[in-house]
Amino acid sequence: MTRTSVTPAVSAASLRIAFVSSCTGEWGGSEELWAGTALLLARAGHTVQAFKTNVDVRHRRIIALREAGCPVTDLALPVTLRKRVTNRLLPYRWQFTWRKISQQILSRGLRTLAPDLIVISQGSNYDGFILADVCRRLGFAYVLLSQKAIDFFLPPNLERALIQQIFRTARQCFFVSRHNLELTQLQLGQRLPAAEVVWNPYNVPFAGELPSPATASDGVVRLACVARLHIPDKGQDLLLQVLAQPKWRQRPLHVSFYGDGPDELALRDMVDFLDLRAAVSFGGYLPDVTHIWQQHQALILPSRHEGLPLALVEAMLSGRPTIAANAGGMAELLADNVTGFLAAAATVEALDEALERAWTHRTSWPQMGAEAARQARAAVPTDAPQQLARKLLGLIPAAVS
Structure with missing residues (x-):
C-alpha cells in the first residue's frame, strides 16, 4: 500500500484547501488521488473540505476523510429523487436544474470556507468545468486535475470559450498522462504552459513483485x-x-x-x-x-x-x-x-x-x-498523494513565504 507519512513540506503552516470532485458515480478510480491527498493534508493539520456528487456515507474513503476532520458535502440532488433518475435519463431542463443546484451548494460552501486553493478533480477533462466556473467567478485560486481525455469528445460550441477561459485561469493543470495533456491542448486550440503530469496512487506494495502462478493442472x-x-x-x-x-x-x-x-x-x-x-x-x-x-x-x-x-x-x-x-x-x-x-x-x-x-x-x-x-x-513514485500535496502547497504563496 502507499505510505501515508507526513513530511515537513506537507505539514507547513495550516492552510484552507478544498477538493471538488465532478465524478457522478459513488466512487471510481479517478477519486483515489484527490481523496488520498485530502486525507494526507487533513492529517497534517490543514483545514480541508471536500465536495462531491453522490456521496456514499458508507464508503471507506468517505469515512476515513470525515474521521480525519475533512467534511464531505454532497453536491447532488436529494437521495429520494436521485434513486428515481440518473443523469443520462434526465430531461435537459432537469439536467440544467441539477447543475444549478450543484453550483449553489458549492458556492455557499466555498464562501464559508474561503479556501487558499481549490482542487477540481475531473473524471474526464471537461466534466468539471461548471464547478471550476464557480471558483473562477468567486475569485478563488483553483487547479484542474483531469483523469481522462477522449479523442472525439470536444468542449461544446456554446461553452467552448468558457472552458478555454477556465483552463487559462487555472493556477495549474494536472493530467495523469502526457497523451491527455497534449490531446487537451489540441482540442482547446491553446497551449497550457502551467500544466504537468502527475501519478495516481496504487493499491499494491511498491516492491510487491509476485512469482508467476504455476500453470494449472488443466493447462489453462x-x-x-x-x-x-x-x-x-x-x-x-x-x-x-x-x-x-x-x-x-x-x-x-x-x-x-x-x-x-x-x-x-x-x-x-x-x-x-x-x-x-x-x-x-x-x-x-x-x-x-x-x-x-x-x-x-x-x-x-x-x-x-x-x-x-x-x-x-x-x-x-x-x-x-x-x-x-x-x-x-x-x-x-x-x-x-x-x-x-x-x-x-x-x-x-x-x-x-x-x-x-x-x-x-x-x-x-x-x-x-x-x-x-x-x-x-x-x-512511479512511492507515494503519489504526498507528491501532489507538495505541489499544491507550492502553489499557495502563504505556504512558501
Missing part, C-alpha cells in the same frame, strides 16, 4: 481484465469478440473480469450470446488487488479511452505483463514486446494481433513480468 492460461465495467471506455465488448473467434475457443485460455459498473448486465448478456461462459468469468470488485495477481498470469486491457490506468501500474509492480490497446497514456509505461504487448488500436483486429503475439511468447511472460516490475519501480 488465466488473464485478468481489471477495469470498470463500462464498455464505452474500457472496451470489454471488443475482447469478447476476439475470444469468440474459433482459434481462441480451441485454446486453453480464460479471462476473468474484475470490477463493477453500469454495463455488467450487458456484458453478461454478450457472454451468453457468444457462448463464452466457459472462457469468461466475473469476479466483481476486489479491494485486495494482490489476490488477483496471485492467480492470474497477465493483465489484458482492451480500453478505448484511458488516462494512465491504475490496473496497468498495479499489474507491472506485481510482476505481470500486460496485453493492452494503445489508449491514453498506455504506451508511456508499457513497452511493446518488452513488458507486454501493445495493440495498435482498440479494435478487434488489433487486439487479436497483440493477443496472438502474447500467446506465442507466453513462456517468456515471467521474465517480461520481472522487467515490468523493474521499469514500473523506476517510473
Whole structure:
C-alpha cells in the first residue's frame, strides 16, 4: 500500500484547501488521488473540505476523510429523487436544474470556507468545468486535475470559450498522462504552459513483485481484465469478440473480469450470446488487488479511452505483463514486446494481433513480468498523494513565504 507519512513540506503552516470532485458515480478510480491527498493534508493539520456528487456515507474513503476532520458535502440532488433518475435519463431542463443546484451548494460552501486553493478533480477533462466556473467567478485560486481525455469528445460550441477561459485561469493543470495533456491542448486550440503530469496512487506494495502462478493442472492460461465495467471506455465488448473467434475457443485460455459498473448486465448478456461462459468469468470488485495477481498470469486491457490506468501500474509492480490497446497514456509505461504487448488500436483486429503475439511468447511472460516490475519501480513514485500535496502547497504563496 502507499505510505501515508507526513513530511515537513506537507505539514507547513495550516492552510484552507478544498477538493471538488465532478465524478457522478459513488466512487471510481479517478477519486483515489484527490481523496488520498485530502486525507494526507487533513492529517497534517490543514483545514480541508471536500465536495462531491453522490456521496456514499458508507464508503471507506468517505469515512476515513470525515474521521480525519475533512467534511464531505454532497453536491447532488436529494437521495429520494436521485434513486428515481440518473443523469443520462434526465430531461435537459432537469439536467440544467441539477447543475444549478450543484453550483449553489458549492458556492455557499466555498464562501464559508474561503479556501487558499481549490482542487477540481475531473473524471474526464471537461466534466468539471461548471464547478471550476464557480471558483473562477468567486475569485478563488483553483487547479484542474483531469483523469481522462477522449479523442472525439470536444468542449461544446456554446461553452467552448468558457472552458478555454477556465483552463487559462487555472493556477495549474494536472493530467495523469502526457497523451491527455497534449490531446487537451489540441482540442482547446491553446497551449497550457502551467500544466504537468502527475501519478495516481496504487493499491499494491511498491516492491510487491509476485512469482508467476504455476500453470494449472488443466493447462489453462488465466488473464485478468481489471477495469470498470463500462464498455464505452474500457472496451470489454471488443475482447469478447476476439475470444469468440474459433482459434481462441480451441485454446486453453480464460479471462476473468474484475470490477463493477453500469454495463455488467450487458456484458453478461454478450457472454451468453457468444457462448463464452466457459472462457469468461466475473469476479466483481476486489479491494485486495494482490489476490488477483496471485492467480492470474497477465493483465489484458482492451480500453478505448484511458488516462494512465491504475490496473496497468498495479499489474507491472506485481510482476505481470500486460496485453493492452494503445489508449491514453498506455504506451508511456508499457513497452511493446518488452513488458507486454501493445495493440495498435482498440479494435478487434488489433487486439487479436497483440493477443496472438502474447500467446506465442507466453513462456517468456515471467521474465517480461520481472522487467515490468523493474521499469514500473523506476517510473512511479512511492507515494503519489504526498507528491501532489507538495505541489499544491507550492502553489499557495502563504505556504512558501
